[in-house]
Amino acid sequence: MTTLSGRAITACRACGGALSIPFCDLGVQPVANSYVAVEESGKPDPVFPLNVRVCERCKLAQLDHVVDAGAIFSDYAYLSSVSASWLAHAKAYCESMIQRLALDSGSFVVEVASNDGYLLKNFVAAGIPCLGIEPAANVAAIAVAAGVPTEARFFGRETAAALLRERRRSPDLIVANNVLAHVPDVEDFVAGLALLAGDKGVVTIEAPLLVELVKNVQFDTIYHEHYAYWSLLAAERVLGRHGLAIFDVERLTTHGGSLRLFARRTDPSLRPSQTLEAIRKEEAEAGLDQFAFYDGFEPRVRAVLDAFRSYLKESRAAGRRVTAYGAAAKGNTFLNAVGATADDITLVADANPLKQGRLLPGSRIPIVSPDDLLAAKPDDIVILPWNIAPEIMRNLSKGWKGRFVTAIPSLRIHEGPQ
Ligand SMILES: [Zn+2]
Known part of the structure; x- marks a missing residue:
């Protein structure tokens, strides 16, 4: 250990x-x-x-x-490839970038935090040269075995400089989707992106949006691996200090509301897109530059936690067997903030075989396969990853009739067939 x-x-x-x-x-x-x-x-x-x-x-x-x-x-149990909707999201992204940047066999794509290669495999299939940079060695090895060129290393200034020396070119596209939150040293990471991108490289960054986290009380996306929670406001300031300008933005529904930022080296000819201007305005109107926007969040979190504790107490009194689905980080934050234990929630199912047979940290709820969860015939299943709840409910309701429960943004008990 x-x-x-x-x-x-x-x-x-x-x-x-x-x-x-x-x-x-x-x-x-x-x-x-x-x-x-x-x-x-x-x-x-x-x-x-x-x-x-x-x-x-x-x-x-x-x-x-x-x-x-x-x-x-170093012992990262998360594999991206387990969620079908996430794979579809990655595929659609690759297709749109191939078109937008006219990528072909002479292009070069680098992805930072490339995980098990679930995204880059789309570029491999399209014959576009690419390279993944993945800090977890065991996960990088899975990507390599699947035919996705991947190096096991952390990304920052030093890695960017080494890549430029080895490849003698900047990538046409640097994919840094859903990694910004995981970066402990933001300065070094963004400096690396700017260095690697050079004059012409486009950097795309997907990040869950703070304004959505606040609106939908998504406090369970807060965990130790997420060092920072980004707004467009903060991203423009941080990237700007390294000479990177955001010139376009796309709105995404992933992770409960994310942005895909397009950045490249600052150039006076760059004009902000209409969506970029619109989101700047929305954040200004929401008050992201004001103290009150941040200070008013915690009481709303307390209300969500209290409602779920009441639900657990009532379920216990009624003798209902409560279980959960999704042994992911956000579920752990939620359950530990609630103070739930295996006495409250007897089992949690997860499709990832690396997690099955272990216990959730803190709450110590045993992790089983989805089949074992259904075999236990629970009364209620609490769906912890709300971002893929419809997909999970569709799959589970094929073999089980009971109540689904979601806790965020507010407690909801889904009665009857889904
Ligand atoms: Zn600061």
């Missing part, structure tokens, strides 16, 4: 400003993806503060405590 270590962050990881604005304090929690082997269950989980504060200068929302990244990522 890896020993985790953590340290407090006293200044903004991007600009060095003071983290003086409170946002969401979820107490102390175990690291969300540190699934517990049954034979280790006698040992307590190491816990670390899980508290998001906001930089008064650049307004980047971020954890005020960092857990050592090497320890988090």
